[in-house]
Amino acid sequence: MHKNTLVTTVGLNKKEYKGAINPPIYNLSTILFPTLKDYYNATQGNSIYNQLNNYHNYSYGTCDNATVYDLAQAISLLEGEDCNTLLYPSGLAALTFSILTVCKTGDHVLISDNAYNPFKKFIDTLSRMNIEVSFYDPIQDIRQYIRKNTTLIMIEAPGSVTFEIPDIKNIVTAAKKNNIITIMDNSWATPLYCQPLKHGVDVSLCSATKYFSGHSDVIMGAITTSNTSLFRKFCNVYERHGLCMSAQSCYLVQRGMRTMAVRLTRHRDTVQQVAKWLEKHPLVQRVLCPALSSFAQYELWQEYFSGVTGLFSIVLNKRYSFEQISYMIDNMRLFGIGASWGGYMSLILPFEIGKIRTITKDNYYDGNYIRIYCGLEEAEDLIEDLHNALTRLEEYA
Numbered sequence: 001m002h003k004n005t006l007v008t009t010v011g012l013n014k015k016e017y018k019g020a021i022n023p024p025i026y027n028l029s030t031i032l033f034p035t036l037k038d039y040y041n042a043t044q045g046n047s048i049y050n051q052l053n054n055y056h057n058y059s060y061g062t063c064d065n066a067t068v069y070d071l072a073q074a075i076s077l078l079e080g081e082d083c084n085t086l087l088y089p090s091g092l093a094a095l096t097f098s099i100l101t102v103c104k105t106g107d108h109v110l111i112s113d114n115a116y117n118p119f120k121k122f123i124d125t126l127s128r129m130n131i132e133v134s135f136y137d138p139i140q141d142i143r144q145y146i147r148k149n150t151t152l153i154m155i156e157a158p159g160s161v162t163f164e165i166p167d168i169k170n171i172v173t174a175a176k177k178n179n180i181i182t183i184m185d186n187s188w189a190t191p192l193y194c195q196p197l198k199h200g201v202d203v204s205l206c207s208a209t210k211y212f213s214g215h216s217d218v219i220m221g222a223i224t225t226s227n228t229s230l231f232r233k234f235c236n237v238y239e240r241h242g243l244c245m246s247a248q249s250c251y252l253v254q255r256g257m258r259t260m261a262v263r264l265t266r267h268r269d270t271v272q273q274v275a276k277w278l279e280k281h282p283l284v285q286r287v288l289c290p291a292l293s294s295f296a297q298y299e300l301w302q303e304y305f306s307g308v309t310g311l312f313s314i315v316l317n318k319r320y321s322f323e324q325i326s327y328m329i330d331n332m333r334l335f336g337i338g339a340s341w342g343g344y345m346s347l348i349l350p351f352e353i354g355k356i357r358t359i360t361k362d363n364y365y366d367g368n369y370i371r372i373y374c375g376l377e378e379a380e381d382l383i384e385d386l387h388n389a390l391t392r393l394e395e396y397a
């Protein structure tokens with residue numbers, strides 16, 4: 001079945017819903033058992049309700065909630081065969097707990113230098129635990145960065161703000177040779193446009209806040225893997241840290257998934273028009289969008305991804321002041337100013353690229369970097385808004 005069809009029903013266990021088309025939202029802390037023996041059995045991993053999930057005891061509401069399981073199962077089915085998914089309170093938590101799960105004191109982690117920036121800041125916590133971190137240039141050969149004690153490589157493809165595409169297969173090959181776990185942040189493409197597990201990556205990770213939810217009303221992360229012993233490790237760390245999900249949020253993300261394929265098709269079509277229009281604008285030096293044939297890793301992008309989504313960046317033709325950029329952006333009609341992306345509304349934000357890079361500071365163009373997220377509006381209207389914004393910049397300058 002085509003994934004676009006799958007996504008409209010995936011994860012629904014309709015037999016359980018007494019005819020309702022949508023899943024119930026189970027609000028629970030306590031789970032009741034008919035007898036004391038049933039309760040004790042559940043705490044030992046043998047619950048009378050266990051058909052729901054093999055990885056938790058199903059004895060208490062922190063980890064055991066059917067609304068949460070249904071969403072996890074839906075995401076698993078999109079990522080590949082025989083997968084398991086664990087949901088986190090945010091995409092960032094999915095990233096940080098990936099390291100806490102895989103690494104111990106004395107280990108070394110490699111993180112892509114263009115990783116989601118708040119995640120890069122987690123190295124402060126890791127250094128207190130004596131877990132070493134180093135950043136790698138995603139377009140260089142990974143082998144030069146691997147050390148004896150490297151146990152984890154964090155991949156992000158395309159990388160944040162500048163969208164470089166690493167050669168996933170090369171990283172996976174080097175990792176397997178050295179017994180290193182690989183985890184890929186797939187938030188940008190989602191499993192609809194890229195399946196990291198099929199390329200040999202051990203764990204696929206998404207910020208469900210973005211396209212899964214699609215409405216800027218939920219924060220959530222997910223990890224998916226077909227490696228059962230690794231998944232069990234994720235579950236153990238999860239339980240010990242007292243992580244849990246709200247059923248309400250899981251319901252909202254499931255609901256978002258029903259329209260995810262149509263939304264992504266819309267983002268894809270819009271970005272293709274907007275990015276091509278920007279490429280011709282005299283104030284734009286570069287458009288950093290992997291789907292453009294002018295993009296440096298266009299071929300790698302074609303190899304790993306089946307579609308472009310709503311987020312890309314531009315580099316302006318020179319350096320403009322904060323006041324000039326503000327004058328351009330503050331007066332836009334459709335593009336909102338704010339963090340995150342993946343919802344229905346277009347967003348725009350400038351980035352100081354030098355400040356969020358550690359080892360690749362010299363790789364960049366001189367000129368302001370502006371990240372653009374195309375929402376669900378008509379491309380024509382977005383182009384008009386961008387045209388007016390760039391005209392304001394020109395007039396001010």
Ligand SMILES: *Cc1c(COP(=O)(O)O)cnc(C)c1O
Nearest residue numbers: 090091092116185187207209220
């Ligand atoms: C937004 C984002 C995250 C973090 O997701 P939250 O759910 O907002 O915590 C992680 N990775 C990438 C690539 C992102 O863009």
